Amino acid sequence: MTKEIFLNENIRQRNRKNKRFRWLVIAGSVITIIPIFLIVANLAVKGVRQINISFFTETAPDTFQAMIATSNGEIIPGGIANGLMGSLLMVIIASLMSIPVGMMTGIYIYENSTSRYASFVRSISEILQGVPSIILGIIAYLWIVKGVTRGYSAFAGSVALTIMMLPLIIRSTEETMKMIPLPIREAAFALGVPYYKMIIKVLIPCSFSGLATGILLALSRILGETAPLMLTALGSPAISLDIAKPVSAVPLLIWDFYNDPNMVNLVWSASLFLMIFVLSLNLLSRSLAAKHKYI
């Protein structure tokens, strides 16, 4: 009789613990995602006031203009056009360099997946992906700023971003190629198609959405990068499309605005814009990935 009471008490206690733990997990999960709501809401409330047409068409104001506008209670004139153009320029150059090389390397690893050299390249690419971005800034500084353009330049920034994109492209190429059924390739070979044509007409079209997902994710990763650009592209108050000259970028502008107490209002808007842009790219690539899970 006493033993039974003891057992019941024991079960009740275990069930209580069980329930408590479940609530703990739910609470922990909610706490984990609270920051994203806080950040989005915070930036939206404070940033939306400055976003208008001139925000996208005009270059960044100087600190004096910003100070006068702030002290009069007006919105700060000017915008982030120089940053937008600089970011666009560097991202395009980085894509032109990293996408072909990354895709070809990914295809090479996939085609020779049994060879030791290919798995060596794969491990190297994994290590490259883990290298902190600031170190790639140092590298682009040593190689390009000192060696090629003899000064801070858009090209140096592009090279840093290229090295960041490469491992992401390589990995996503290899992963998508793996999902292409073997018979499709064999059918092409059976028709006597040359190897390069098989790659261009079969492998790449079949894995197109997967490749697009990988590229979009890589872009969303590098668009927000600041640290390597501080050591390479430096920033510029005017719109410049010369790849041998310093250029600005949206994250660089945020850094400049942040360091200037008169510009604080503009940081909120620039951050809001950058975040929305990067998150939309991110979501777009995810929805692509979900839609075309197999090929």
Add this chain to the structure above:
Amino acid sequence: MGGDRITRGVLFGSSLIIVLLSGGIILSLTGGAIPAFKEFGLRFIFSTQWDPTAGKESYGAMAFIAGTVITSLLALIICIPMAFSASLFISEYFKGTRGADILRGLVDLLAGIPSIVYGFWGFYALRPLIISTGLSDQGFGIFTASLVLAIMIVPYATSISSEIIAMVPVELKEAAYSMGATRREVIFNVVIPSARSGIMASFILALGRALGETMAVTMLIGNANIIPKGLFSPGNTMASVIANQFGEASGLKMSALIATGLLLFAITAIVNALGKIVIKRFA
């Protein structure tokens, strides 16, 4: 057939670019670091003095190494309960439901926010909160930086952990349930032991992320070149000191910063390799 050989050659050539690129990175970092190591020897690693005054220049990276390790480990400690409960939510309690998908999507979004936005948000939203607690009058420091860092690495830890937890065989869990175990007991006695190495690897890889993070930490840590004295003491990390001082550096100081970069490279490479080994061996 000749054409095929060219195609293979081109593919091989681009893979060679990756190898040369990585070799070049290591060579350039080492080459740039040599003057500093020649001048200070091992003192560069163990000294905490960072004095750029011309004539009596002296550089040691210990304060930054300490700052990097302390902020990253603290971030990891804060991150563990968050990532752990999110993984259990996604792969155990609400596995396959819409709620799990939504949570996973939101956690992934955290990885999409640029570092500089985190830094800025931490500066204007989090710092005042910390000042208002009275624990720190500036609001900068190790704790503020680690807190933001923890939020930034949660998605990396969660995505791997939740995948590993989802792979725990149902038979194992059912065997435990059939013995009358409660869900909590199944989690602690079946799920965690069989997913242990994967969960550990996910946290090691998240640590690797935290070590190299630059902008958010630079904006929040207070940039004082000292070994942090407490949770709310300012400090500096290896990545931040490079970001802050590289622009105006030259000569020996430049070499010291590159040497700091080399050390950071080595530390992150070791941590990442460790994570990969743990995953490969036990997964």
